[in-house]
Amino acid sequence: MSHAFVVIEFKGVTKRYGRKVAVAEVTFSVRPGKVTGFLGPNGAGKSTSLRVLLGLDHATSGTALIDGKRYRDLRYPLRTVGALLDGAQPAPDRRGVDHLIWIARSNRIPRSRVGEVLDAVGLTDAAKQRVSKYSLGMRQRLGIAAALLGDPAVLILDEPVNGLDPDGIRWIRNFLRDYATQGRTVLLSSHLMTEMAGTADDVVVIANGRIVADGSLPEITRGHASLEAAFFALTGEQKQVWA
Amino acid sequence: MTAADTARPAIRMTDLVAAELTKIRSLPATWIALAVAVVANGALGFIAATDVVRLAGDSGPTSIAQIGTLMLAPVYAFLAIAVFAAGTEYRGGQLRLSLAAVPGRGRFLTAKLLATLAASLVAAVLVVLPSLVLREALGDLGRYLVAYLLLALIGYGLAFTVRTVVTPIAVLSAFPILISTTLGGLWPEAVRLLPHEAALSLLGMPADPATTLSPGAGLLVLAAWAAGSVAAAWILVIRRDV
Amino acid sequence: MSVLFAAAGAELSKIRSSRIVWLITGAVIALHLLIGLANLRNTSTAVEGITPDGLIEIFAGEHQPAGEALIDLLVSFSLQIVVMFLPIIAAVIAGQEFREGHLAQSVLAVPRRGLLMAAKAIALVVFMAGVAILVELISNAYMFLAVKDWDPGLLLGTDTLADHGKLLALAVLVSLVSFAITTLARSTLIGIVVSVLLMALAMTQVLARTVPAVDALLPVSAGRNLLLEPADADLSSSAGYAAIVLVAWALLSTLAAGLLLSRRDAR
Numbered sequence: 001m002s003h004a005f006v007v008i009e010f011k012g013v014t015k016r017y018g019r020k021v022a023v024a025e026v027t028f029s030v031r032p033g034k035v036t037g038f039l040g041p042n043g044a045g046k047s048t049s050l051r052v053l054l055g056l057d058h059a060t061s062g063t064a065l066i067d068g069k070r071y072r073d074l075r076y077p078l079r080t081v082g083a084l085l086d087g088a089q090p091a092p093d094r095r096g097v098d099h100l101i102w103i104a105r106s107n108r109i110p111r112s113r114v115g116e117v118l119d120a121v122g123l124t125d126a127a128k129q130r131v132s133k134y135s136l137g138m139r140q141r142l143g144i145a146a147a148l149l150g151d152p153a154v155l156i157l158d159e160p161v162n163g164l165d166p167d168g169i170r171w172i173r174n175f176l177r178d179y180a181t182q183g184r185t186v187l188l189s190s191h192l193m194t195e196m197a198g199t200a201d202d203v204v205v206i207a208n209g210r211i212v213a214d215g216s217l218p219e220i221t222r223g224h225a226s227l228e229a230a231f232f233a234l235t236g237e238q239k240q241v242w243a
Numbered sequence: 244m245t246a247a248d249t250a251r252p253a254i255r256m257t258d259l260v261a262a263e264l265t266k267i268r269s270l271p272a273t274w275i276a277l278a279v280a281v282v283a284n285g286a287l288g289f290i291a292a293t294d295v296v297r298l299a300g301d302s303g304p305t306s307i308a309q310i311g312t313l314m315l316a317p318v319y320a321f322l323a324i325a326v327f328a329a330g331t332e333y334r335g336g337q338l339r340l341s342l343a344a345v346p347g348r349g350r351f352l353t354a355k356l357l358a359t360l361a362a363s364l365v366a367a368v369l370v371v372l373p374s375l376v377l378r379e380a381l382g383d384l385g386r387y388l389v390a391y392l393l394l395a396l397i398g399y400g401l402a403f404t405v406r407t408v409v410t411p412i413a414v415l416s417a418f419p420i421l422i423s424t425t426l427g428g429l430w431p432e433a434v435r436l437l438p439h440e441a442a443l444s445l446l447g448m449p450a451d452p453a454t455t456l457s458p459g460a461g462l463l464v465l466a467a468w469a470a471g472s473v474a475a476a477w478i479l480v481i482r483r484d485v
Numbered sequence: 486m487s488v489l490f491a492a493a494g495a496e497l498s499k500i501r502s503s504r505i506v507w508l509i510t511g512a513v514i515a516l517h518l519l520i521g522l523a524n525l526r527n528t529s530t531a532v533e534g535i536t537p538d539g540l541i542e543i544f545a546g547e548h549q550p551a552g553e554a555l556i557d558l559l560v561s562f563s564l565q566i567v568v569m570f571l572p573i574i575a576a577v578i579a580g581q582e583f584r585e586g587h588l589a590q591s592v593l594a595v596p597r598r599g600l601l602m603a604a605k606a607i608a609l610v611v612f613m614a615g616v617a618i619l620v621e622l623i624s625n626a627y628m629f630l631a632v633k634d635w636d637p638g639l640l641l642g643t644d645t646l647a648d649h650g651k652l653l654a655l656a657v658l659v660s661l662v663s664f665a666i667t668t669l670a671r672s673t674l675i676g677i678v679v680s681v682l683l684m685a686l687a688m689t690q691v692l693a694r695t696v697p698a699v700d701a702l703l704p705v706s707a708g709r710n711l712l713l714e715p716a717d718a719d720l721s722s723s724a725g726y727a728a729i730v731l732v733a734w735a736l737l738s739t740l741a742a743g744l745l746l747s748r749r750d751a752r
Contacts, residue, residue, distance in 0.1 A: 103594050105495040146590070
């Protein structure tokens, strides 16, 4: 797999659950060689957008494409795209290493990658334990390992720092920066502003299911004290929930 | 807040029971299980009372009132109420929250047991009564309630022990059909000590002469299962890390 | 094709690395060994008592030609485990996918749902065939111990081998039905309960004695009709009809499950 310039494009994606509109007319693209932050409050539509992109949920209308193709049309998708999603968990009664083995088999990824990614996320010693014995942080590391298995040109991570310790957070930040520098595409969703400000090059902000801002980090924060201030200005009415 | 309120000692047991009853009441599974059991038992009671359907047995047509396993079948929907009350503690780590609210595990378990018994008793009356009225067998009400509650307690203890909802219901409902039929002919003296067979003996409608106990012995065996199951759950919840 | 093989291989490693699947399979095999052991003495005694004109008394008071009666016993011994317990194993395997968002992980790896369902069905067939073969080997081993002094070649007759083939097909087909029902309901519990109900309907003969036409359309009843001798048991249809019913159940339920899996969001 070459890692040259794979673009992610959302084109007018709308998803309704019954009458409730989860996301409406979501349109943006993610460029290679950059870390793109996907920002929004809880329930704004981040996960739904990513689930549609990854073929888990069916869009009511619109399309989301990776390298010009729908995710499901990629022949061995994990060799192009690695994803970590909140609602995609390993089965608790399986050992961590077995979880990676079946994923590798499904996409004809060499078995040797299993050891490599376990090493990369620091789970080698815990590989033979059952997932039910893992801590939140270890589960998160296992999820990241699964995403890295196919050495993908695109990484899509939903709240990757959840449950990670400061060391892990620093590791993932540096890792993602390096990954993007190699010309690969990184889409990172989070609601942690300081984390995002230190990692992302580009920022897409979603609120109430609609994209409210899309641009480089300096563009988005221009005229505001910080990314956080910009975020609250953009997602306006949301903050009153906590007031 | 008044002075009387602040002077009150910590949390009373009635508060804990009320909290546990709220948990049971707010689970959709409780109401689904109750509806299934009431409808199934009512229908069976009606058929048994009117004798409109007879099944061909080995010795000619048999009234379904005499087929104990069938008449007892709704209990396995009913006992889901108690199983869910216990098993859902292990969904999404609810038990951690429960024990954060009530750190005394013995108190928590007492409250939960009382709440489950109360909810199950009310449910059992609703399930059993229409059928007994239709069959003009109200005198059996006590026996039926005891059998229902003891089976529910077995499921309740099992759910805490294995920490899931599926296994207790699957095991308890599958045993009468799978294990009793395959092993009943080989070791009747062991099979008659299983909960389902003991319950049938208690209710006076054993499946097979070879697996019959006296009603009193059936009651004892069933009570022993229930006590053992709840005791095992108690010990495990007290000792285990949450 | 290589995409399908890879996906089926992955599904097979999922089955093999699941502890609960091994626990349940182990329990079923242990039960089979136990029942076989308990029956061995009775069967050996019956074989010792075979009369010079070749009649055996397996059930008190019934004298039958020994060879046929022993083969029938062998078949019904395996049949009981195959139709009663293999669907439970299949339901547990299928239900693993619906725990804690595991399905999403599977769909990420194999996003084409039709392909995913086909891969799952293939892996299930392979695993269940393995279990069924083990069950039949155990049945044969016990029967061999019982008959080795009378007619050690009994177990190798052509008819006997055909019966084994039918048992294997039955094992795979009823497992597929249970797997498909569990996938449709997205719940292990419902899969097990429905499988047990279908089995109870067939084994208690409730429908066979009241409305045989309906009974003949049920999968487990079809299994009985396929394997048992009309002379020894009340059957509700011919073996050919039963075979069609079984294959139709397995195909249609798997297709329906695949269709629904494709249309729903992977949650």
